[in-house]
């Protein structure tokens with residue numbers, strides 16, 4: 756394969772291979788009910804029934820200890836226009852900074868769970884900690900989704916409408932990108948002239 760370089764796992768410096776990935780904000784309360792949040796690009800929906808969402812968090816993060824303690828968290832998605840929240844959430848630690856105050860965000864309590872919801876999102880999930888899977892140097896916190904908040908202007912019946920909001924994707928190395936709406940294209944097997 757010309758042009759393809761083979762790298763051994765131990766030689767890989769940064770793992771940006773599967774990027775871009777949608778980035779989210781994970782929030783949790785501390786024992787004094789102070790909110791904290793962090794950026795999480797290693798996140799994914801995991802199951803429809805039951806509804807599960809996973810966030811992979813290093814034990815080095817302050818948020819890690821908050822979720823271990825409170826056993827619940829929220830996951831929220833912000834449009835590209837609001838990406839400063841991801842820079843703040845991903846480059847400052849709640850151990851040293853009140854990030855919510857620094858960002859000038861309003862905090863609401865979840866509708867069904869005692870989790871922080873920071874204003875401005877287009878989608879947010881309230882999650883109970885279902886279980887933790889230690890994967891390696893990160894722990895996968897599997898959240899059981901108990902409540903969903905969706906901006907109705909953004910979500911049509913078939914999910915996010917690119918015309919409603921531009922999601923924020925992360926490329927690694929402090930670089931963010933969004934989708935190009937002009938590439939929107941629905942394609943089926945019939946278009947490929949494949950009949951099943």
Ligand SMILES: Cc1cc2nc3c(=O)[nH]c(=O)nc-3n(C[C@H](O)[C@H](O)[C@H](O)COP(=O)(O)O)c2cc1C
Nearest residue numbers: 793794795796797812813816817818845847848849
């Ligand atoms: C865009 C972006 C995405 C990130 N994704 C993750 C992630 O998926 N998991 C993780 O453990 N850290 C991730 N980080 C790093 C944490 O967000 C960062 O260490 C943060 O300061 C932790 O905050 P805390 O100490 O208040 O919990 C990311 C950072 C950035 C900038």
